[in-house]
Amino acid sequence: MFKTTLDAMQRTGGLVRTNLLWIVFALTIFAGSAYAVEVTPVASTMPWWGWPLALFITCFFLGIVAVPSGVGGGVLFVPIVGGFFPFHLDFVRGAGLLVALASALAAGPSLLRGGLANLRLALPMAVLASASSIAGAMLGLAIPASVVQIALGCTILGIVVLMSLAKKSEFPEVAQPDSLSQALAIHGVFHDASQRRDINWQVHRTPMGLGLFVGIGFLAGMFGMGAGWANVPVLNLLMGAPLKVSAGTSSFILTLVDSSAAWIYLNKGAVLAIIAVPSVIGMMLGANIGAKLLNVLKASVVRKMVISLLLFAGIRALLKGLGIWM
Amino acid sequence: MANLIVSEEQLRYATLLKWGANLGLAALVVMFFAYVMGIMTPHVPVDQLPQLWNLPVHEYLEKTGSPKGWDWLALLARGDYASLAGIAWLSTCSVFCLLSIIPIYLKRKDNVFVLICIVALAVQVLAASGLLGGGHH
Numbered sequence: 071m072f073k074t075t076l077d078a079m080q081r082t083g084g085l086v087r088t089n090l091l092w093i094v095f096a097l098t099i100f101a102g103s104a105y106a107v108e109v110t111p112v113a114s115t116m117p118w119w120g121w122p123l124a125l126f127i128t129c130f131f132l133g134i135v136a137v138p139s140g141v142g143g144g145v146l147f148v149p150i151v152g153g154f155f156p157f158h159l160d161f162v163r164g165a166g167l168l169v170a171l172a173s174a175l176a177a178g179p180s181l182l183r184g185g186l187a188n189l190r191l192a193l194p195m196a197v198l199a200s201a202s203s204i205a206g207a208m209l210g211l212a213i214p215a216s217v218v219q220i221a222l223g224c225t226i227l228g229i230v231v232l233m234s235l236a237k238k239s240e241f242p243e244v245a246q247p248d249s250l251s252q253a254l255a256i257h258g259v260f261h262d263a264s265q266r267r268d269i270n271w272q273v274h275r276t277p278m279g280l281g282l283f284v285g286i287g288f289l290a291g292m293f294g295m296g297a298g299w300a301n302v303p304v305l306n307l308l309m310g311a312p313l314k315v316s317a318g319t320s321s322f323i324l325t326l327v328d329s330s331a332a333w334i335y336l337n338k339g340a341v342l343a344i345i346a347v348p349s350v351i352g353m354m355l356g357a358n359i360g361a362k363l364l365n366v367l368k369a370s371v372v373r374k375m376v377i378s379l380l381l382f383a384g385i386r387a388l389l390k391g392l393g394i395w396m
Numbered sequence: 397m398a399n400l401i402v403s404e405e406q407l408r409y410a411t412l413l414k415w416g417a418n419l420g421l422a423a424l425v426v427m428f429f430a431y432v433m434g435i436m437t438p439h440v441p442v443d444q445l446p447q448l449w450n451l452p453v454h455e456y457l458e459k460t461g462s463p464k465g466w467d468w469l470a471l472l473a474r475g476d477y478a479s480l481a482g483i484a485w486l487s488t489c490s491v492f493c494l495l496s497i498i499p500i501y502l503k504r505k506d507n508v509f510v511l512i513c514i515v516a517l518a519v520q521v522l523a524a525s526g527l528l529g530g531g532h533h
Contacts, residue, residue: 119432157449179417189403189406193516200516253508329486329487331523336484337466340453351424
């Protein structure tokens with residue numbers, strides 16, 4: 071289905087078809103609520119510092135694999151920590167947003183300076199995604215955690231399929247920019263060091279991209295995940311931005327989207343420093359090591375490992391929400 | 397990743413974002429260590445957390461008498477809430493970046509992007525305001 075959706079995005083650009091993902095997601099929430107089992111995680115007997123330390127170590131390793139696999143740490147954090155740590159999902163999602171936000175903030179300045187993140191491309195998308203992330207965060211904190219677990223499990227399994235099937239296009243061909251992107255002057259030039267040449271780029275299908283970013287922001291807010299896994303395919307495959315510009319701009323968009331969603335979690339009291347801070351520090355230290363190991367580790371092998379990890383975490387979240395595997 | 401053409405507003409945004417992010421991350425680390433080392437007394441004792449962090453947020457707030465919305469500012473002298481100051485700063489620093497580029501767009505008479513920045517600011521301020529469900533006890 072995801073492959074079909076992506077193909078449809080590339081070929082015809084039918085808005086209804088590309089929104090199929092969000093329709094399935096909405097149905098999952100409604101169907102999930104019928105089977106959800108609300109169980110509070112068991113209180114831990116470990117000393118208070120044991121779990122934060124375990125969290126720091128886990129995030130350190132997640133950070134190492136996140137960079138070479140090309141996924142953000144946030145998408146790994148929520149299902150894995152939500153599935154295997156004793157923290158309530160409310161606090162895990164609050165911390166997940168901060169992990170994604172801190173990583174995006176750390177990378178943002180150099181991406182902007184290097185021309186790999188483009189402000190004119192990012193801002194219109196970020197405005198819509200930020201607004202919908204607020205709605206997602208509010209809904210996520212209002213419905214039972216077990217329903218969120220089921221929806222999270224389905225979404226993670228969807229990401230696994232997307233990551234397995236999605237193609238990438240280094241330099242997509244955009245014959246004619248659409249009228250909206252022309253009006254907003256969304257285009258640019260960047261220097262590709264690997265090819266030693268300047269790349270002029272422009273985008274098309276901007277209205278559909280904007281529509282999809284509404285859905286992406288909603289998911290980011292609801293699950294506390296960064297949304298690079300969805301941003302990059304939309305910017306690259308749908309709108310035709312070069313892959314490197316898509317990845318850089320996606321990271322920059324997260325600085326705005328995750329900020330607004332993080333405020334909802336903060337104001338609701340769903341951010342605990344004891345969970346959020348070790349996660350942020352561990353993930354950032356790990357990502358630093360991961361970036362240095364880029365030339366040593368085989369990216370395709372790490373990517374397969376991460377897909378397997380996500381598959382396992384997605385099944386775990388689904389079964390936990392259904393009360394089958396507590 | 398050498399750059400060719402990077403706009404003035406993009407460079408200004410990057411500079412402010414870098415300072416903002418570094419400041420927030422430094423504050424986060426310093427305050428957190430003051431919290432876990434016991435230099436700053438927490439509102440919720442750390443040894444009680446394993447019995448509390450598995451609860452839904454509304455139950456956690458009820459049992460610990462913890463605040464919602466902006467009321468946490470009154471507890472800034474407590475270690476756990478002092479750590480939140482770094483987090484709040486990280487969530488806020490984009491606002492200053494957006495504010496800083498509006499004059500550039502105004503000067504260029506790029507009214508559409510002035511409007512986009514204002515809407516982006518409004519969304520961030522609305523989220524931070526606590527009006528959307530944060531509120532008070």
